[in-house]
């Protein structure tokens with residue numbers, strides 16, 4: 001688990017916990033090469049809008065490729081750095097970055113749907129659940145949000161059809177075409 005904490009000078013309206021693959025960048029599955037990073041259209045505009053409104057931005061990504069031995073934590077850090085570079089919103093962009101390296105079946109520390117990263121960051125930054133959103137493309141993002149008892153939104157830019165995630169219908173979770181459309185709803 002890699003957590004980097006950043007200080008912020010803006011007045012805090014809330015926080016967005018953002019999945020990476022399928023939400024901010026195209027899900028290439030076990031992406032290890034920074035040259036493969038492709039932003040999902042609108043991601044930078046959406047993040048800029050959220051930032052301007054006073055939302056802290058957290059990146060929260062499962063990277064089981066590390067636990068599976070397919071790539072290293074350093075690869076993931078390079079991919080994240082390339083994403084920040086392409087977003088062009090300055091660096092560091094995220095208040096904290098949570099990278100869960102566990103493979104399925106390995107003891108879970110932070111791997112979504114564990115809400116641990118969210119809960120720790122909420123405590124550290126004095127955030128209330130109603131101020132916080134998890135935005136992602138998969139069932140584990142929904143699960144982490146529900147376990148942390150924060151708001152959740154699902155985007156259609158991932159590999160999974162949101163209609164196949166039963167928690168979405170059961171919990172009336174909003175689904176957006178992309179992160180940009182979600183960010184446009186923030187106030």
Ligand SMILES: [Mg+2]
Pocket residue numbers: 019020021022023027136137138158
């Ligand atoms: Mg994802």
